[in-house]
Amino acid sequence: MALEKVITYDYDVRGDDKIISQRTRTAITEDGVELSFSYRRKTFEPSMDVSSESDELKALASSLWTDAVKKAYADKLKSEAAKQAPE
Numbered sequence: 375m376a377l378e379k380v381i382t383y384d385y386d387v388r389g390d391d392k393i394i395s396q397r398t399r400t401a402i403t404e405d406g407v408e409l410s411f412s413y414r415r416k417t418f419e420p421s422m423d424v425s426s427e428s429d430e431l432k433a434l435a436s437s438l439w440t441d442a443v444k445k446a447y448a449d450k451l452k453s454e455a456a457k458q459a460p461e
Contacts, residue, residue, distance in 0.1 A: 375405065379402055383399075387434075398413065399413055
């Protein structure tokens with residue numbers, strides 16, 4: 375009777391901003407039979423530092439978040455902030 379915790383990841387990329395959504399699935403198994411599982415989701419934006427994340431996520435961010443994508447995202451954030459600022 376050996377319990378084991380199995381963690382897997384999958385990723386979605388959303389929109390022109392290339393927002394990365396990481397879904398973590400944690401399963402508890404006993405002798406190879408899954409007893410339970412849960413999901414947790416975390417999102418990453420082009421303005422974020424992902425240097426402490428997994429190599430898989432770093433590679434994905436590096437390939438998606440080109441300088442053009444980062445600049446467009448920063449410009450979008452500035453534009454939204456300007457719209458919300460009181461006049």
